[in-house]
Amino acid sequence: xxxxxxxLVPTDFSESARHALSYGISFAEEFEAELLLLHxxxxxxxxxxxxxxxxPMAEVFQEMSGYAKAELAKLAAxxxxxxxxxREMVTQGKPSAEIVRVARxxxxxxxxxxTHGTGILDKALFGSTTERVVRKAPCPVLTCxxxxxxxxxx
Numbered sequence: 001x002x003x004x005x006x007x008l009v010p011t012d013f014s015e016s017a018r019h020a021l022s023y024g025i026s027f028a029e030e031f032e033a034e035l036l037l038l039h040x041x042x043x044x045x046x047x048x049x050x051x052x053x054x055x056p057m058a059e060v061f062q063e064m065s066g067y068a069k070a071e072l073a074k075l076a077a078x079x080x081x082x083x084x085x086x087r088e089m090v091t092q093g094k095p096s097a098e099i100v101r102v103a104r105x106x107x108x109x110x111x112x113x114x115t116h117g118t119g120i121l122d123k124a125l126f127g128s129t130t131e132r133v134v135r136k137a138p139c140p141v142l143t144c145x146x147x148x149x150x151x152x153x154x
Contacts, residue, residue, distance in 0.1 A: 004031040008108040010038045010099045010133075013071050016114030020144040021075060024112040028084040033109070035079050035086040038102055039068040040095040065090050096132035104138045111141045 009024035011017040021037075028035040041064045072088040079086040091098045103111055115130050134141045 002031070004028075004033040004109045006034045006036060006106060006108050007031075008036045008038060008099070008103050008106065008111045010040065010095070010111070010113050011072070011075065012039070012095075013068075014114065016144070016146055018075075018114075019146055020112050020114035020142075021078070023142060023144050025079050025082055025084055027110065027112065028079065028086075029082055033085075035084050036089065036102070036106055036108065037072050037075055037079075037086060038089045038091065038099065039072055040098040041065055041068060041090060041092045042095060043093055061092055065092075096129045096136070099129075099133050100136045100138070108139050110139055111137055112144065113141065114144050114146075 004027060007024050007028050009017075009021050011021065024035055027033065041061055068090045069088065072090065076086045076088050089102065091102065093101075099111065099113070102108070111133060113130060113133065130143055134143070
């Protein structure tokens with residue numbers, strides 16, 4: 001018997017990630033599992049960042065975190081409408097490493113994440129994150145592509 005108690009759904013707020021969220025919510029509903037929504041604010045190398053941003057990096061992180069928290073709250077509301085227990089987290093670092101770290105620390109039973117279906121750059125960047133997560137995750141990973149065979153409605 002499959003037992004899911006905690007499902008991690010990383011999001012970058014893209015259409016693909018939102019699609020994966022629908023799967024995460026459905027699994028959480030079905031198994032009465034907790035949904036953990038995660039957004040990773042990517043760390044920008046300091047030398048590069050200081051050229052681009054004349055403001056201190058702590059301020060940049062705070063600004064990006066504020067936006068992420070507001071967006072996560074909207075996504076969490078969708079889950080709560082369906083009576084799913086949900087927690088929201090914002091971390092900073094390399095997305096694949098943070099996703100794996102959080103999955104391990106939070107003892108996630110499954111990770112559900114999307115893959116970008118548009119743009120060569122998006123595929124290359126997110127595809128490599130997905131690949132790293134699949135290779136290093138401490139639990140099963142469900143990757144959800146847009147416009148594929150669907151077994152979840154909504």
